[in-house]
Amino acid sequence: MANMIDYLAWRGDLTFDERPFNEVDNLILAELSYLKLPKIGPKPGDGRILLLRDLYAQYEKEENVVYSQINDPRLALKAAAETERFGWIGVSDCADELDTEKQVQFAAMTFHLGDGSVYVAFRGTDSSLTGWREDFNTTYLSETPGQGMAVQYLEAAAERCRGLLRVGGHSKGGNLAVYASAFAPESVRYRIREVYSNDGPGFNSKITDTVEYQTILDKVVLFMPEESMVGILLSNKDEKNIIRSDASGIRQHNPYTWQVRGTAFERGEKQKAASTFLDSATDQLAGNLTDSQKERIISSVFDSLEASGVSTVQDMKEKPQALLNMLKTVLTADDSLKDTGLGLLRLLQAGGSAALDGTKRAVQEKLSELRTQIKEEQAAREPEKDEHDGNA
Numbered sequence: 001m002a003n004m005i006d007y008l009a010w011r012g013d014l015t016f017d018e019r020p021f022n023e024v025d026n027l028i029l030a031e032l033s034y035l036k037l038p039k040i041g042p043k044p045g046d047g048r049i050l051l052l053r054d055l056y057a058q059y060e061k062e063e064n065v066v067y068s069q070i071n072d073p074r075l076a077l078k079a080a081a082e083t084e085r086f087g088w089i090g091v092s093d094c095a096d097e098l099d100t101e102k103q104v105q106f107a108a109m110t111f112h113l114g115d116g117s118v119y120v121a122f123r124g125t126d127s128s129l130t131g132w133r134e135d136f137n138t139t140y141l142s143e144t145p146g147q148g149m150a151v152q153y154l155e156a157a158a159e160r161c162r163g164l165l166r167v168g169g170h171s172k173g174g175n176l177a178v179y180a181s182a183f184a185p186e187s188v189r190y191r192i193r194e195v196y197s198n199d200g201p202g203f204n205s206k207i208t209d210t211v212e213y214q215t216i217l218d219k220v221v222l223f224m225p226e227e228s229m230v231g232i233l234l235s236n237k238d239e240k241n242i243i244r245s246d247a248s249g250i251r252q253h254n255p256y257t258w259q260v261r262g263t264a265f266e267r268g269e270k271q272k273a274a275s276t277f278l279d280s281a282t283d284q285l286a287g288n289l290t291d292s293q294k295e296r297i298i299s300s301v302f303d304s305l306e307a308s309g310v311s312t313v314q315d316m317k318e319k320p321q322a323l324l325n326m327l328k329t330v331l332t333a334d335d336s337l338k339d340t341g342l343g344l345l346r347l348l349q350a351g352g353s354a355a356l357d358g359t360k361r362a363v364q365e366k367l368s369e370l371r372t373q374i375k376e377e378q379a380a381r382e383p384e385k386d387e388h389d390g391n392a
Helices: 004-011 023-032 052-062 073-081 129-137 145-160 172-183 186-191 211-219 249-253 273-287 291-307 313-318 320-333 335-356 361-391
Strands: 090-099 104-112 118-122 165-170 192-198 220-225 241-243
Touching: 004 023, 004 073, 023 073, 023 104, 023 118, 023 165, 023 192, 023 220, 052 073, 052 090, 090 145, 104 145, 118 145, 118 172, 145 165, 145 172, 145 186, 165 172, 172 186, 172 192, 172 211, 172 220, 186 192, 192 211, 211 220
Parallel strands: 118 165, 165 192, 192 220, 220 241
Antiparallel strands: 090 104, 104 118
């Protein structure tokens, strides 16, 4: 089976002038946006453009970034920089911001292609807890700080470039690409050729009901693996390109697992059962909550994790008790959210079983124990409440 690295070995000797931009090229650039370049990356607005092959050479000498995420962008950087197709691409305007107080994790970079067009790439969620918190905030906010920054970035990039625009990203980066394209000035939207969302989550109704969002949909190209568990979140474009992956479950979100045939992704027949189950279940759970309830439950989750000393996703793996503390906090903080919280636990159990084919049973058993414990504590408090009400 071939992936985008194999594609680079096969197609890398042909420039964009010789063979036009395609959907696999899009994924490679979206993956490169995960690169963290604090030392050598051209800063937004400084006018510098660095060839990808030169960036790679300097990166090897000067940058020492440790990546904890599965989709390590350094693999794509090495493979792409050594080709004629990508080595001569210009890289500029590398933005990167993480602000815990503002609850924003935002990064983007601009790629100048040999055919005169520009690809504006937005980074997806990194391993920071702030980034994941921002993702959940999209369920109720009409605009997250990151989405607002994406609009500003795209507008500025368009002002500095004259050619056609392509906009894209992987995961949250796909969400930012669609949002920025929809709410950019009309003069910018007119120049956009395609907007690529590579398994990017969708939007709440405050956004999908707008004229701007509906207008940009014709240019949006949405790719989702057969067992997608990210692209199915919230409301996304109805027309989906389902693609094959050589992984299973949440691991299909890793772009290195996406299968390539020639200059395109290998298409799958349809979403698999685990993905459709989570799609409908998350929609049902979200539909039962008001925006205020969503905000409270999300704040409870992340405030609890931060209080447990968690700042990255890796911390949760090393501190499993923090996850259980978080679930208990959510389920006992507000009686009005009790049913939804228990429903979320059932979803985690059922979804985990469907998506991971029965693995991680220990985690599911812990969730079952926690659910039983919480029910018992709630039952113990009810007589006290009845007695109090009788004395009133």
